[in-house]
Amino acid sequence: xxxxxxxxxxxxxVAGWVDEVRPSLDPRNAFLARVAVNVLGVIQxxxxxxxxxxxxxxxxxxxxLGHPGDFAELNAELCARIRAGEFTVETPGLLAVLTTMxxxxxxxxxxxYRPEGTPAPGA
Amino acid sequence: MAIDVREQLPKLxxxxxxxxxxxxxxxxxxxxxxxxxxxxxxxxxxxxxDLILRHRAIPFDPETxxxxxxxxxxxxxxxxxxxxxxxxxxxxxxxxxDGLGEAYVMVxxxxxxxxxxxxxxxxxxxxxxxxxxxxxxxxxxxHATPPPAGLNLKRIDAQGELDRYWDxxxxxxxxxxxxxxxxxxxxxxxxxPVELAVVHGDFRNGNIMxxxxxxxxxxxxxxxxxxxxxxxxxxxxxxxxxxxGRPDRPVGGFGDYADLLAGYxxxxxxxxxxxxxxxxxxxxSLRWGVMCLGMYLSWxxxxxxxxxxxxxxxxxxxxxxxxxxxxxxGL
Numbered sequence: 001x002x003x004x005x006x007x008x009x010x011x012x013x014v015a016g017w018v019d020e021v022r023p024s025l026d027p028r029n030a031f032l033a034r035v036a037v038n039v040l041g042v043i044q045x046x047x048x049x050x051x052x053x054x055x056x057x058x059x060x061x062x063x064x065l066g067h068p069g070d071f072a073e074l075n076a077e078l079c080a081r082i083r084a085g086e087f088t089v090e091t092p093g094l095l096a097v098l099t100t101m102x103x104x105x106x107x108x109x110x111x112x113y114r115p116e117g118t119p120a121p122g123a
Numbered sequence: 124m125a126i127d128v129r130e131q132l133p134k135l136x137x138x139x140x141x142x143x144x145x146x147x148x149x150x151x152x153x154x155x156x157x158x159x160x161x162x163x164x165x166x167x168x169x170x171x172x173d174l175i176l177r178h179r180a181i182p183f184d185p186e187t188x189x190x191x192x193x194x195x196x197x198x199x200x201x202x203x204x205x206x207x208x209x210x211x212x213x214x215x216x217x218x219x220x221d222g223l224g225e226a227y228v229m230v231x232x233x234x235x236x237x238x239x240x241x242x243x244x245x246x247x248x249x250x251x252x253x254x255x256x257x258x259x260x261x262x263x264x265x266h267a268t269p270p271p272a273g274l275n276l277k278r279i280d281a282q283g284e285l286d287r288y289w290d291x292x293x294x295x296x297x298x299x300x301x302x303x304x305x306x307x308x309x310x311x312x313x314x315x316p317v318e319l320a321v322v323h324g325d326f327r328n329g330n331i332m333x334x335x336x337x338x339x340x341x342x343x344x345x346x347x348x349x350x351x352x353x354x355x356x357x358x359x360x361x362x363x364x365x366x367x368g369r370p371d372r373p374v375g376g377f378g379d380y381a382d383l384l385a386g387y388x389x390x391x392x393x394x395x396x397x398x399x400x401x402x403x404x405x406x407x408s409l410r411w412g413v414m415c416l417g418m419y420l421s422w423x424x425x426x427x428x429x430x431x432x433x434x435x436x437x438x439x440x441x442x443x444x445x446x447x448x449x450x451x452x453g454l
Contacts, residue, residue, distance in 0.1 A: 027150065027151065027152075028151050032429065032430055032431060035430050035431050035434050036430050038434060039430060039433070039434050042434075042437055075298055075300065076298055078300040079298045079299070079300050079303050082300055082303040082304050082307060083303055083307075085307065087304070088304075088307065088308075089304065089308055089450050089451075094304075095447060095450060095451055098300060098301050098304065098443075098447050099444075099447040099448075099451075101300075101301075101443075102301060102440060102443040102444040102446075102447050103444060105440035105443065105444075106440040106441055106443070106444040108440075109437040109438065109440045109441070110437070110438070110440070110441055112368070113441045113444065114368050114369075114370050115363065115370065115441070115444035115445050115448060116363045116370050116408075116444075116445040116448035116449055116452075117370065117448040117452075118370045118371070119371055120369070120371040120372075121368075121369075123371070
């Protein structure tokens with residue numbers, strides 16, 4: 001991959017520019033510009049954190065399913081086994097793997113999101 | 124064909140307040156992906172009026188859509204208001220003469236709807252502790268309103284709700300193991316049948332006008348009104364996506380389950396078990412996850428082109444992060 005600049009740096013540069021022009025926009029477009037900045041944030045985080053998150057998901061799913069595979073295959077099989085009723089909330093290790101996957105994904109999509117079970121700020 | 128709301132508003136002002144009336148201000152409010160909301164002020168012989176226009180921006184199919192037609196929504200606001208619910212007064216339901224398509228006009232109710240402010244703005248510090256109880260009480264007259272004849276409100280119980288979201292999930296083609304597991308879990312724990320009632324359908328922090336001095340001022344955004352399980356409205360306001368960074372306060376990010384339930388009972392509502400609320404609360408996260416997938420699909424299919432839609436698609440993961448905890452905790 002080219003490093004001068006990296007793809008995530010390009011996204012960061014565009015986000016900086018949108019932020020700069022945002023105050024000059026009408027309320028509706030200012031709102032959409034804020035959404036656009038958030039989109040660019042997701043792109044940056046997926047580029048930097050995505051590969052490690054995917055590797056963890058692959059390892060976890062392979063552990064629960066008992067065989068290796070790539071992300072798409074393992075994910076599809078996991079869905080099929082749940083749909084067939086073979087896997088449930090009682091399946092050993094399943095919720096732990098799904099929790100890691102969800103936490104990693106939300107860290108990319110919305111790093112400030114505080115999921116269920118998070119204690120009060122400062123608590 | 125897209126309707127230019129701003130262009131039509133001066134005519135609406137004259138229709139509402141007489142030939143001498145004029146449009147003093149108009150601003151499109153942000154948020155609301157399928158519905159356009161406009162705040163506008165008219166000046167007429169009778170004085171100034173601050174009003175809100177609600178207008179459907181994207182055509183919908185009344186057979187398959189979750190939402191009710193806007194005229195039905197307006198009729199339900201009036202019916203529930205007559206039954207004692209806190210609602211924004213409906214000023215006018217638009218017809219062909221207005222050139223605004225599907226739309227109606229409400230009187231602006233003073234207060235705040237932004238969920239994050241209700242949860243964390245110091246202006247609400249004094250009243251915040253009373254809000255969960257007030258929300259419970261606010262639901263009672265809605266649930267007690269007899270559905271007006273001829274409106275054809277949709278009837279959806281827990282099983283029906285799970286079925287239709289399952290259909291949307293499957294149709295989306297997405298493969299999300301956490302959503303699959305949540306569907307499986309909830310299907311096995313459907314609460315016992317209950318007498319169905321009018322439910323608001325979108326009762327959450329963000330759709331309620333709160334006043335910093337007095338609390339609940341009006342329940343807004345009635346497009347998902349239907350006949351359903353009264354616990355649905357309680358579960359939805361407990362869904363973490365509407366707690367704005369305060370998951371430690373299960374009701375809207377401002378209160379506790381016990382206050383919501385006690386407020387409902389004290390106002391004459393038929394007591395509801397917490398586990399039933401927790402069922403709908405969990406279904407709430409699942410439902411929002413599937414709705415987020417739908418928002419993405421409305422963009423990827425070319426139906427809409429706003430940057431907001433695909434970004435909402437990335438909110439599925441928040442519901443997954445909530446669902447794994449709820450599945451671990453149990454109902």
